[in-house]
Amino acid sequence: MELTGAEIVVRCLAEEGVEFVFGYPGGAVLNIYDEVFKQDKFKHVLVRHEQAAVHAADGYARATGRTGVALVTSGPGATNAVTGIATAYMDSIPLVVISGQVPTAVIGMDAFQEVDMVGITRPCVKHNFLVKDANDIAETLKKAFYIASTGRPGPVVVDIPKDVTQAKAEFAYPKKVAMRSYNPVIKGHTGQIKRAVQMILEAKRPMIYTGGGVVLSNAAEDLTRFTRLLGFPITNTLMGLGGYPATDPQFTGMLGMHGTYEANMAMQHCDVLIAIGARFDDRVIGNPEHFFQDGRRIIHIDIDPASIAKRVKVDVPIVGNVKDVLAEMTKLIQAAKEKPDQVALKTWWTQIELWRSRDCMKYDRSSSLIKPQYVIEKMYEVTRGEAYVTSDVGQHQMWAAQYYKFDQPRRWINSGGLGTMGFGLPAAMGAQFAHPDATVACVTGEGSIQMNIQELATCKQFNLPLKIVLLNNRYLGMVRQWQEFFYGNRYAESYMDALPDFVKLAESYGHVGMRIEKPEDVESALKEGFGPELKERLVFMNFITDRTENVCPMVPAGKGLSEMILV
Amino acid sequence: MENEAGALSRVAGLFSARGYNIESLTVAPTEDETLSRMTIVTRGSDDVIEQITKQLNKLIDVVKVVDLSEAGHIERELMLVKVRAEGELREEMKRMSDIFRGRIVDVTEKTYIIELTGAGYKLDAFLEALDKSAILETVRTGASGIGRGDRILKV
Numbered sequence: 001m002e003l004t005g006a007e008i009v010v011r012c013l014a015e016e017g018v019e020f021v022f023g024y025p026g027g028a029v030l031n032i033y034d035e036v037f038k039q040d041k042f043k044h045v046l047v048r049h050e051q052a053a054v055h056a057a058d059g060y061a062r063a064t065g066r067t068g069v070a071l072v073t074s075g076p077g078a079t080n081a082v083t084g085i086a087t088a089y090m091d092s093i094p095l096v097v098i099s100g101q102v103p104t105a106v107i108g109m110d111a112f113q114e115v116d117m118v119g120i121t122r123p124c125v126k127h128n129f130l131v132k133d134a135n136d137i138a139e140t141l142k143k144a145f146y147i148a149s150t151g152r153p154g155p156v157v158v159d160i161p162k163d164v165t166q167a168k169a170e171f172a173y174p175k176k177v178a179m180r181s182y183n184p185v186i187k188g189h190t191g192q193i194k195r196a197v198q199m200i201l202e203a204k205r206p207m208i209y210t211g212g213g214v215v216l217s218n219a220a221e222d223l224t225r226f227t228r229l230l231g232f233p234i235t236n237t238l239m240g241l242g243g244y245p246a247t248d249p250q251f252t253g254m255l256g257m258h259g260t261y262e263a264n265m266a267m268q269h270c271d272v273l274i275a276i277g278a279r280f281d282d283r284v285i286g287n288p289e290h291f292f293q294d295g296r297r298i299i300h301i302d303i304d305p306a307s308i309a310k311r312v313k314v315d316v317p318i319v320g321n322v323k324d325v326l327a328e329m330t331k332l333i334q335a336a337k338e339k340p341d342q343v344a345l346k347t348w349w350t351q352i353e354l355w356r357s358r359d360c361m362k363y364d365r366s367s368s369l370i371k372p373q374y375v376i377e378k379m380y381e382v383t384r385g386e387a388y389v390t391s392d393v394g395q396h397q398m399w400a401a402q403y404y405k406f407d408q409p410r411r412w413i414n415s416g417g418l419g420t421m422g423f424g425l426p427a428a429m430g431a432q433f434a435h436p437d438a439t440v441a442c443v444t445g446e447g448s449i450q451m452n453i454q455e456l457a458t459c460k461q462f463n464l465p466l467k468i469v470l471l472n473n474r475y476l477g478m479v480r481q482w483q484e485f486f487y488g489n490r491y492a493e494s495y496m497d498a499l500p501d502f503v504k505l506a507e508s509y510g511h512v513g514m515r516i517e518k519p520e521d522v523e524s525a526l527k528e529g530f531g532p533e534l535k536e537r538l539v540f541m542n543f544i545t546d547r548t549e550n551v552c553p554m555v556p557a558g559k560g561l562s563e564m565i566l567v
Numbered sequence: 568m569e570n571e572a573g574a575l576s577r578v579a580g581l582f583s584a585r586g587y588n589i590e591s592l593t594v595a596p597t598e599d600e601t602l603s604r605m606t607i608v609t610r611g612s613d614d615v616i617e618q619i620t621k622q623l624n625k626l627i628d629v630v631k632v633v634d635l636s637e638a639g640h641i642e643r644e645l646m647l648v649k650v651r652a653e654g655e656l657r658e659e660m661k662r663m664s665d666i667f668r669g670r671i672v673d674v675t676e677k678t679y680i681i682e683l684t685g686a687g688y689k690l691d692a693f694l695e696a697l698d699k700s701a702i703l704e705t706v707r708t709g710a711s712g713i714g715r716g717d718r719i720l721k722v
Contacts (some may be wrong), residue, residue: 108677118573119576121572122577122580126627179627180630180722182627304625305624305625306618306622306625309617309618566716
C-alpha cells in the first residue's frame with residue numbers, strides 16, 4: 001500500500017512499539033504532526049522547549065531501558081535538541097531523534113529554518129541519517145532503533161526533509177536488519193574470561209568497580225550475585241549507582257572526585273581491579289598518572305572496545321555485554337576448585353573498615369541552617385529509598401548521589417558525562433510517564449532548575465505529580481566551591497541574585513509550592529510533599545540551605561584518588 | 568567503508584574531534600560500488616594507533632580497518648610538479664625526471680609538468696633534488712596502500 005512519508009514515519013514508530021513521543025511541532029514537521037494527530041498508537045507529549053523533549057525521552061529511556069523518541073522541527077528546533085542529544089551520547093542512552101529538514105530542493109540554499117543537522121550532530125550521535133527518499137524511511141528508522149539500542153547504546157538522529165514526508169512510497173516495515181559494518185559483540189572471549197577468573201581467584205586485595213554499563217545492560221542482579229559470591233568490596237561510579245545495592249555491607253560507596261574515602265583508597269591500593277561497564281574517566285580516577293600503581297592488575301569488561309585501554313593500561317580486556325560476561329564468569333567461579341584466599345581477604349576488609357571508620361560523609365548535624373545533606377537523607381527515609389530520583393548538575397547532584405542509597409538500578413537518573421544543567425526536570429517527566437504510579441523526585445539547584453523551568457507547564461498539562469526538591473543556596477554552588485578552594489574566594493558570577501519567588505512561581509504554573517527555612521521543618525515538609533494528600537500534585541519544595549556548604553570528600557582535578565580533601 | 572554521503576566527514580571529524588593527526592587521506596569507490604576504500608596516513612604511539620583503529624571501527628559506516636604498516640605493504644602516491652623549463656633548466660628537468668622515473672606529461676615553451684609516482688619519501692626526495700626556484704606548483708594525492716601477497720582486504 002502506498003503511504004506518504006509522514007504516514008510511514010508514524011507507522012514505523014507504532015511498529016517499534018513506541019509509547020511516547022516527546023516533541024514540539026514546526027514548519028518542517030507539519031506533515032508528520034498531522035499524522036500524529038490522526039493516530040492513537042502512541043502518545044505525543046508537547047514540551048515547552050526542544051531540549052526538554054530530548055531530556056524527557058532520555059529520562060524515559062533511563063527509567064525503562066527502552067529507546068526514547070523525540071520529534072523536533074528543523075533549524076532552531078534541531079539545534080535546541082543538540083544539548084539533549086549530546087547528553088544522551090555521553091551517557092550511552094538509546095534515543096531516536098527525528099528532526100524535520102527543509103525540502104530537499106532547497107537544502108544548501110540557506111532556506112528558512114535550515115541547519116545542517118547531520119553535520120551539527122555528527123560528533124555527538126552514535127549515528128545519523130538524512131533521508132532523501134520516502135522509500136528509505138522505513139528501513140532507515142528500523143536501522144535507527146537497532147543501532148540506538150544495541151551494542152553500546154546511544155542517540156541516533158534521523159533528519160527528514162519536508163518533501164520526503166509528503167512523497168508517497170510503498171510501506172513495509174522490515175522485520176530484521178543486517179548491517180555488514182555494524183555487528184556488536186555480545187559474548188566475551190572465552191580465553192580472556194578464563195584468565196580473568198584465574199586472576200580474580202588469586203587476588204589478595206581485590207576491588208570491583210562498576211559503572212553505567214551494568215545499568216544499561218540490565219545486569220544489576222548478575223553483578224550482585226557475582227559480588228556476593230566472591231565477598232569482594234565494590235564501588236559504583238556516578239552512572240553506576242543502583243547497579244549494586246547501596247545498603248549492602250560490601251558496598252563502599254561511590255568513588256571518584258566526590259567519592260568516599262574507603263572506595264577511593266581501595267581503588268588505589270587493590271592488587272586486582274575488576275572494572276565492569278565503566279570507563280576510567282577523569283572524574284572517576286583523576287589523573288591517570290597518579291592513578292597508576294605498580295603491580296596492580298586490571299581486568300576490564302566493556303561492550304565498547306574503544307573504552308578499553310583508552311585511559312589506563314589493562315591486563316585482561318574483555319569485550320562483551322556485561323550481563324553475558326558476568327554470567328559466564330560467575331559460572332566459572334562456582335565451578336572452580338580453588339576459592340579466593342579468605343585470610344588475605346579478611347585482612348583487606350580490615351583495612352577497608354579502617355578507612356570507612358573515618359566517616360568521610362559526616363557533616364554538621366547541629367547547624368541552625370538546613371544542611372543539604374540532611375534534606376537528601378530525610379528524603380531517602382520519607383520515600384523509603386524507592387523513588388526515581390533525577391538530578392540536575394552541581395552540588396545538589398553530588399549530595400543526592402552520596403546520601404540517597406540506591407538499592408535498585410534505573411532509579412538514579414542524572415547527566416553524568418556531559419553534566420547538563422536543566423536535565424533534571426524534563427528527565428523526571430520522562431521517568432514519570434514511564435512509571436505513572438511511582439514516586440519521581442527531581443533534586444535540583446536554583447541555577448539548574450531555571451534552565452528548563454518552562455517545563456512546569458508541561459507537567460501541568462499532563463498532570464505529572466513530580467516532587468521537586470530544590471536545594472537553594474543562592475549560589476551556583478559547585479562553581480562557588482571551586483572558587484573557594486582554587487580561586488582565592490573570588491566568587492566570579494557564581495551568585496544567583498534576583499531569584500524568583502519559587503512558591504509563587506510554582507503556583508502560577510498551577511502547582512503546589514513550599515518554602516522551608518529551618519532544619520526542624522525539613523522532615524515534616526518532605527512528609528507533606530511526598531505524602532498522600534498531595535499524591536496527585538506536583539510539589540515544588542524550596543529548601544533554603546546553608547550557602548557555604550561544600551561537597552566533600554573532594555579529589556581536586558588533576559590529582560590522584562588518594563589525594564582527597566576531607567571535611 | 569560504505570560508499571555513503573557523509574562517510575568521509577565522519578572519518579575526518581573523528582580525527583579532528585579526538586586530536587589525532589592526519590598526514591594524508593585518500594578515498595575513492597572500489598570495484599564494488601557500495602564500498603569506498605580509504606587510505607589514511609597518521610602518526611602516533613602504539614596506544615594512539617590502537618585507539619584510532621578502535622574509534623574508526625566504531626563508526627557505523629566503517630566496514631573494516633587494517634593497519635597496513637603491521638606487515639609488508641605497497642604504498643604509492645602520485646605527484647604532479649609544474650617546473651620552469653627554460654634555458655639550462657629545460658635539459659636539467661628532463662634529466663631529473665628520467666632519474667626519478669617520472670614522466671613529462673605537459674610541455675610548453677616555459678614549463679613542464681612532471682608526473683611522478685612512488686612512496687611519499689621518494690616524492691620528497693625528488694622535490695629536494697630540484698632547484699627550489701624551478702618549482703612552480705606541486706600537487707600530491709596522498710598515499711594509497713595495499714598489503715603484499717596474501718594479505719587481502721576484502722569484504
